[in-house]
Amino acid sequence: MTVDPPIHLAQPEDADEIAAMSRELIEHGLPWGWRPARVLKAIRHPETNVAVVRAERELVAFGIMEYLESDAYLVLFAVAKAWQRKGVGSALLRWLEASAAVAGAQRIRLDTRRDNVAARTFYNELGYHEVVIQRGRYSEAVDGIRLEKWLRTAGGESP
Numbered sequence: 707m708t709v710d711p712p713i714h715l716a717q718p719e720d721a722d723e724i725a726a727m728s729r730e731l732i733e734h735g736l737p738w739g740w741r742p743a744r745v746l747k748a749i750r751h752p753e754t755n756v757a758v759v760r761a762e763r764e765l766v767a768f769g770i771m772e773y774l775e776s777d778a779y780l781v782l783f784a785v786a787k788a789w790q791r792k793g794v795g796s797a798l799l800r801w802l803e804a805s806a807a808v809a810g811a812q813r814i815r816l817d818t819r820r821d822n823v824a825a826r827t828f829y830n831e832l833g834y835h836e837v838v839i840q841r842g843r844y845s846e847a848v849d850g851i852r853l854e855k856w857l858r859t860a861g862g863e864s865p
């Protein structure tokens with residue numbers, strides 16, 4: 707079943723839940739880097755887009771994207787377990803991509819754990835290409851993979 711809950715820019719009061727979701731679904735087994743204060747800073751940062759999907763009072767998904775010159779970097783991205791495989795991640799990522807394109811980004815880059823098969827499959831399905839293995843990216847034992855997607859070429863056309 708595909709669902710389509712609304713996507714919004716995050717508000718300061720979303721910071722605690724985003725940080726908790728990052729700790730549980732993304733940073734498990736690693737030191738907790740995205741604590742509420744850091745998330746709050748991202749929400750308030752003019753060059754960072756923090757988007758959330760909420761269903762009533764529940765945080766369903768979030769994504770944090772930074773804009774850097776002609777690239778955008780997807781810093782964190784997660785969908786709550788109960789909401790996975792319903793199209794929410796695809797909808798949220800497309801929303802962030804559209805926002806990045808409007809902001810002038812040519813390319814989106816991101817890193818994920820090498821052993822995160824679900825994320826790698828998800829990003830591949832959405833048109834992201836794996837460009838390099840990053841040995842020891844997250845810890846001595848946890849490698850990363852860099853992925854990227856071109857939104858348009860340097861000449862301005864869609865790829």
Ligand SMILES: CC(C)(COP(=O)(O)OP(=O)(O)OC[C@H]1O[C@@H](n2cnc3c(N)ncnc32)[C@H](O)[C@@H]1OP(=O)(O)O)[C@@H](O)C(=O)NCCC(=O)NCCS
Nearest residue numbers: 731783784785790791792793794795796824825827828831
């Ligand atoms: C990766 C993640 C964001 C996907 O979100 P989602 O809402 O479940 O994704 P969608 O429902 O839009 O899936 C789109 C497609 O991606 C692929 N996919 C998604 N989850 C998958 C999984 N667990 N295993 C294999 N393929 C998967 C499938 O091709 C899927 O299409 P299908 O369901 O029709 O087969 C989600 O599993 C998640 O939050 N994981 C934990 C946090 C994380 O790893 N974040 C990314 C790294 S920072």
